[in-house]
Amino acid sequence: MSLLDLLAMLPILILVFGGTAILMAGAWFRQPVPLLAAGTVTALLAALAAGTVPPPVNEIAGLFSAGGYARFYTILWSLLAAAGLMVASRYIIEKKIGPGEYVSLVLYAAAGMALLSSATHLLGLFLALETFTLAFYILIASNRRCALAAEAGLKYLLMGAVATGFMAFGIALIYAASGTLALPDAVVRLTTETGQLQAWGLLGWGMVLIAVGFKISLAPFHLWTADVYMGAPAPVGGLLATGSKGAVVAALVGVLAMAGPVWNDLVDLIWLLAALTMLVGAFSALSQKNLKRLLAYSSVTHMGTLLVGLLCQTSEGLAATTFYVVVYVIASFGAFAIIASLADERGEPMEFDQWRGLGYRHPVRCGVLALILLSLAGLPATAGFMAKFAIFDAALKSGYVGLVVIGIFASVISFAFYLRVTMLLFQSEESAPRWHKGTAPEHAVLAVCASAILLLGLFPGILFNLIAQVLP
Amino acid sequence: MTASLPQFPWLTLLIFLPLAGALLCLLHSKRPTDCRWLALVTSLAVFVVTVFLFIAHGQGDGRWLLYEDAVWIERYGIRYVLALDGIALLMVMLTAFMQMAAVLLAWRVERHVASFFALLLLLEAGLMGIFLAYDLVLFYLFWEVALIPMFFLISVWGGVNRRQAALKFFLYTLVGSFFMLIAIIALYQIHGAQSGVYTFVIGDLLQTQLTAAQEGWLFAGFMAAFIVKSPLVPFHTWLTDALTESPAAGSLDLTGLLLKTGIYGLIRIAFPLFPNATANFLPVLGILALVGLFHAAWSAYHQDDIKRLLAYSSISHLGLVVLGLAAWQFTAWEGSILLMVTHGITTGALFVLVALIRERTGTHSMQELGGLWGQTPCLAFMLLLFSLASLGLPGLANFAGEILVLLGTFQQHPVWAVIALIGVVFAAAYMLRMIQGVIWGPAQKERTLPDLTTREWLILLPMAILVVWIGIYPEPFLAPLHGTVEILLAGGLP
Numbered sequence: 001m002s003l004l005d006l007l008a009m010l011p012i013l014i015l016v017f018g019g020t021a022i023l024m025a026g027a028w029f030r031q032p033v034p035l036l037a038a039g040t041v042t043a044l045l046a047a048l049a050a051g052t053v054p055p056p057v058n059e060i061a062g063l064f065s066a067g068g069y070a071r072f073y074t075i076l077w078s079l080l081a082a083a084g085l086m087v088a089s090r091y092i093i094e095k096k097i098g099p100g101e102y103v104s105l106v107l108y109a110a111a112g113m114a115l116l117s118s119a120t121h122l123l124g125l126f127l128a129l130e131t132f133t134l135a136f137y138i139l140i141a142s143n144r145r146c147a148l149a150a151e152a153g154l155k156y157l158l159m160g161a162v163a164t165g166f167m168a169f170g171i172a173l174i175y176a177a178s179g180t181l182a183l184p185d186a187v188v189r190l191t192t193e194t195g196q197l198q199a200w201g202l203l204g205w206g207m208v209l210i211a212v213g214f215k216i217s218l219a220p221f222h223l224w225t226a227d228v229y230m231g232a233p234a235p236v237g238g239l240l241a242t243g244s245k246g247a248v249v250a251a252l253v254g255v256l257a258m259a260g261p262v263w264n265d266l267v268d269l270i271w272l273l274a275a276l277t278m279l280v281g282a283f284s285a286l287s288q289k290n291l292k293r294l295l296a297y298s299s300v301t302h303m304g305t306l307l308v309g310l311l312c313q314t315s316e317g318l319a320a321t322t323f324y325v326v327v328y329v330i331a332s333f334g335a336f337a338i339i340a341s342l343a344d345e346r347g348e349p350m351e352f353d354q355w356r357g358l359g360y361r362h363p364v365r366c367g368v369l370a371l372i373l374l375s376l377a378g379l380p381a382t383a384g385f386m387a388k389f390a391i392f393d394a395a396l397k398s399g400y401v402g403l404v405v406i407g408i409f410a411s412v413i414s415f416a417f418y419l420r421v422t423m424l425l426f427q428s429e430e431s432a433p434r435w436h437k438g439t440a441p442e443h444a445v446l447a448v449c450a451s452a453i454l455l456l457g458l459f460p461g462i463l464f465n466l467i468a469q470v471l472p
Numbered sequence: 473m474t475a476s477l478p479q480f481p482w483l484t485l486l487i488f489l490p491l492a493g494a495l496l497c498l499l500h501s502k503r504p505t506d507c508r509w510l511a512l513v514t515s516l517a518v519f520v521v522t523v524f525l526f527i528a529h530g531q532g533d534g535r536w537l538l539y540e541d542a543v544w545i546e547r548y549g550i551r552y553v554l555a556l557d558g559i560a561l562l563m564v565m566l567t568a569f570m571q572m573a574a575v576l577l578a579w580r581v582e583r584h585v586a587s588f589f590a591l592l593l594l595l596e597a598g599l600m601g602i603f604l605a606y607d608l609v610l611f612y613l614f615w616e617v618a619l620i621p622m623f624f625l626i627s628v629w630g631g632v633n634r635r636q637a638a639l640k641f642f643l644y645t646l647v648g649s650f651f652m653l654i655a656i657i658a659l660y661q662i663h664g665a666q667s668g669v670y671t672f673v674i675g676d677l678l679q680t681q682l683t684a685a686q687e688g689w690l691f692a693g694f695m696a697a698f699i700v701k702s703p704l705v706p707f708h709t710w711l712t713d714a715l716t717e718s719p720a721a722g723s724l725d726l727t728g729l730l731l732k733t734g735i736y737g738l739i740r741i742a743f744p745l746f747p748n749a750t751a752n753f754l755p756v757l758g759i760l761a762l763v764g765l766f767h768a769a770w771s772a773y774h775q776d777d778i779k780r781l782l783a784y785s786s787i788s789h790l791g792l793v794v795l796g797l798a799a800w801q802f803t804a805w806e807g808s809i810l811l812m813v814t815h816g817i818t819t820g821a822l823f824v825l826v827a828l829i830r831e832r833t834g835t836h837s838m839q840e841l842g843g844l845w846g847q848t849p850c851l852a853f854m855l856l857l858f859s860l861a862s863l864g865l866p867g868l869a870n871f872a873g874e875i876l877v878l879l880g881t882f883q884q885h886p887v888w889a890v891i892a893l894i895g896v897v898f899a900a901a902y903m904l905r906m907i908q909g910v911i912w913g914p915a916q917k918e919r920t921l922p923d924l925t926t927r928e929w930l931i932l933l934p935m936a937i938l939v940v941w942i943g944i945y946p947e948p949f950l951a952p953l954h955g956t957v958e959i960l961l962a963g964g965l966p
Contacts, residue, residue, distance in 0.1 A: 360584075379620065380613035386545075393548070393657050408650045415646055416639070423627045423635055464547045
C-alpha cells in the first residue's frame with residue numbers, strides 16, 4: 001500500500017484513528033460531552049475530507065474503490081455518524097455508558113459502512129461488513145442494565161453469525177468457481193465458463209444473497225428485525241435501520257453496475273424476494289402496536305422497494321435506488337431521533353398508547369414525525385414520493401409491471417399504518433404526559449431531517465444530478 | 473412556452489397566498505384571534521384576486537386565459553405549468569368564495585385554532601393547485617396534498633366516529649389515485665418512447681398514439697381516481713361518512729369543492745387525453761350517473777340525520793352533473809359545469825345552516841327538530857331558500873344548470889333525460905321532507921334560540937345573493953365557458 005493509497009483512504013483513516021484516539025482518551029477522561037463533541041467533529045471532518053480532498057488513485061489495494069460513488073457514501077455515512085452521536089449524547093449521559101467506547105464504536109461502524117459501500121473485492125466486502133456488524137453487536141447491548149437491549153444484542157449476534165456463515169461460504173464457492181475475488185471478474189468470469197463451474201458460482205451468489213437478505217432483512221430473513229429494533233436504544237436503532245442496511249444496498253449497486261448476465265439467473269429469485277418483502281413488511285406493520293416495531297417492518301417494506309430498483313439494472317434504476325437510500329436514511333433516522341429526543345428516565349416512548357395525544361404536548365417534534373411518516377409512506381411534496389416515483393418509473397421502463405402493482409399495493413397498506421400513527425399523535429390531548437423537551441443537538445438533527453425531506457421532495461434535481469455524476 | 477412578455481404570476485399567487493397564510497397562522501399559534509383574522513384576510517385577498525381575474529379575463533374565446541410555465545424537475549421532464557381556462561376560472565372563483573364562508577363558519581372553533589385555520593388554508597392551496605395544474609405530476613401532487621388537511625380536519629375536529637371516517641376517506645381516494653399514478657407514469661413512458669420527449673404536460677401528451685388496449689387501460693387508471701372522488705355509486709360510501717363526521721367548515725369544503733375535483737379531472741384530463749376510450753365509456757358513465765342519481769335520492773329520502781341527507785343529496789346532484797357530461801353535448805356540458813358551481817354554493821349553504829342548527833339545538837336529527845320557523849325565522853327562511861334552490865326551483869341557481877343539463881341530454885339521449893327528470897322530482901321529495909321536519913311542525917321543545925348573528929348573515933347573504941343572481945341571470949357565469957366547452961367537446965384543449 002503506497003502513500004497515495006493512504007491519501008485516498010483519508011476519510012476512513014480520520015474515522016478510524018479519530019475513533020481510536022477518542023477510545024484511548026476515554027480511558028482516562030470520563031467527561032462525556034467533550035468526547036461526544038470530538039466524535040461529532042471527527043465524523044464531520046471525515047465527511048469534509050471525503051468531499052474536498054480528491055483521491056489520487058481510483059482503487060485502494062484492489063479492495064476498495066475511491067471513486068465518486070464511494071466518496072458519496074463515505075460522506076453520507078460520516079454525516080449519519082455525526083448525527084447519531086448528536087442524538088445519543090443525552091442517552092449516554094443518563095444511562096452512564098462509557099462515552100469513549102460508544103463514540104469510537106459509532107465511528108468504527110461508520111468506517112465499516114463507508115468501506116462496504118466502496119468495496120470492489122469480495123474480501124473487502126466481507127471485512128467491511130464484519131467491521132460494522134461487530135460494532136453494532138456491542139452498541140445494541142451497550143445499555144447493560146436493560147434486559148431488552150441484551151436480548152436484542154444476542155438476537156442480532158446470532159442472526160449476524162448465521163449471515164456471516166452464508167457470506168463466507170458463498171464467497172468461497174464463488175472463488176472456487178471463478179478463481180478470483182475481485183468483483184467485476186468474480187461475476188464476469190462465471191458467465192464465460194459453462195457447465196458445472198457456473199452452477200457453483202451461482203450457488204455462491206445465492207448464498208451471498210441470503211446473507212444480504214439477513215443483513216437488510218428481506219422476507220423471509222427478516223424475523224429478527226422488529227425484536228432488535230425494539231430492544232436497541234433509539235440512537236443505535238436509528239443507525240442500525242439506516243446505515244447498516246443502506247451500506248449493504250450501496251454495495252449491491254456497486255456489484256450490479258459491474259455485473260453481467262449472471263444476474264439473469266437470479267432475476268426470478270430477486271423478483272420473488274422483492275414482492276414477498278414488500279408485502280410481508282406492509283402486512284406485518286399493519287398489526288403493530290409499538291412504534292419501533294412498526295418502523296422495523298416499515299424498513300422491511302422499504303428494502304423490498306429498493307430491491308425493485310436494483311432489479312432494473314439500468315442506470316436509471318441504480319440512480320433511483322441511490323436516491324431512495326438517501327431519502328430512506330434521512331426519514332428513518334429522523335424517526336428514531338425523535339424517539340431518542342423524547343426519551344427520559346421512564347425510557348423511550350414506544351407503545352402506541354404512549355404516543356396518543358403527544359402532538360399537543362410536543363407539537364413541533366410530533367409535526368416532524370408526521371412529516372417523516374408521510375414521507376416514508378410516499379406522499380407527494382415529500383422526498384419519499386420522488387424516491388418511490390423514481391423507482392416505479394425505472395421499474396415500468398424495465399417492464400416489471402407486476403412488481404410495480406405489488407409495490408403500489410404495499411404503498412396503500414403503508415399509508416394505512418403510517419396514517420394510524422399520525423392520527424394517534426393528535427387525539428385525546430387530555431391524557432398525554434410530557435416527555436423530555438429535547439436538547440439543542442437533537443433539535444438540530446431533526447431540523448436538518450425535516451428540511452431535507454421537504455427540499456428533496458420539491459427539488460429532487462439537486463440530489464439526482466449529484467448521483468448521476470458519481471454513479472459507477 | 474410563448475415568447476410573450478413576462479406577466480405577473482397571478483396563478484402562482486392563488487396557490488401561494490393561502491400557503492403563506494397557513495404558515496403565518498402556525499407561527500402565531502399562541503394568538504387564536506390573530507389566526508382567525510389572518511385566515512379571513514388571506515381568503516379575502518385570494519377572492520379579490522379571482523374576481524379581478526374574472527373581470528379581466530371572463531370573456532375568453534376558449535384559449536388559455538393565463539398560462540405559467542417553468543422547468544421544475546428536469547430529470548423527469550416535470551414542469552411547473554399552471555393554466556387557466558374558463559372552467560378553471562369558475563372553479564377557482566368558487567373555491568375562493570367558499571373558502572371565505574368556511575373561515576367565517578369556523579370562527580368559533582376553540583380547539584387548536586391556529587392549526588385548524590392553517591389546515592383550512594392549506595386545503596385551499598391544494599384545491600387551487602388541482603384546478604390550475606396542467607402538468608400531470610404537479611396535478612397529482614396537489615391531488616394528494618389536498619387530502620392531508622382534509623384528513624386532519626376530520627380526524628381531529630370531527631364527530632364521534634371521526635377516525636374511521638378520516639381513514640376511510642383517505643384510503644378510498646388514495647387507492648383510486650394510485651391507479652392514476654401508474655397510468656400517469658405509463659402514459660409518460662409511452663409518449664416518451666414515441667416522441668423522444670419525456671414530458672408530463674397534458675397538452676403535449678395529447679399527441680400520444682395509443683393502441684385501443686393501451687388507451688383503455690390508461691383511461692381506466694384515471695377513471696379509478698376520478699370516479700371515486702366524484703363519487704359515483706358504488707364508490708360513494710366514504711363520502712357520507714366523511715361528510716357526516718367532518719367539522720362544519722370541513723363539510724363545506726368537502727362537498728363544495730373537493731368533490732368537484734373528480735369531475736374536473738374527468739373534464740380536463742381523462743376525456744381529452746383518451747377520446748376513443750371516452751367515447752366507448754360514455755354510455756356506461758351515463759348509466760352509472762343515473763343509478764347514482766336514483767340510489768342517492770332514495771337513500772336521502774330515508775335519512776333522519778339531516779347531515780347524512782345532504783350528503784346523499786350531494787351524490788344525487790353530482791350524478792346529474794356526470795349525466796350531463798356523458799351526454800357529450802354543448803348545452804348539457806355548460807349546464808353540468810354551471811350545476812357544479814351552483815351545487816357547491818347551495819349545498820355548501822345548507823351545510824352551513826345544518827351547522828348553525830347544530831350549534832343551537834345540539835342535534836342533526838329530524839326527530840328532535842321542528843318548528844324552527846317560529847323560533848328562528850331568519851335561519852328558517854335561509855334554510856327554505858337554499859332547500860328550494862337545491863331542489864331546482866325555477867328562478868334559483870340550480871334550476872339554470874339542471875334545465876340546461878336536461879335539455880342537452882334530451883337531444884342526445886331522450887330516455888336518459890326523462891329518467892333523470894323523475895330523479896329531479898325525487899330531489900323535491902326529500903328536500904321538502906327535510907323542510908317539513910326541520911322548519912314546520914310543532915317545536916319539539918319550548919326553547920328560545922338565537923337567530924342569525926351578524927357573522928352568520930355575512931356567510932349566508934352573499935350566498936343567497938349569488939343563488940338568486942345565477943338563477944335569474946346566469947349568462948355572466950356561462951360566458952367564460954362557451955369557448956372552452958366548444959374546444960373540449962371537439963376533443964382538444966385550449
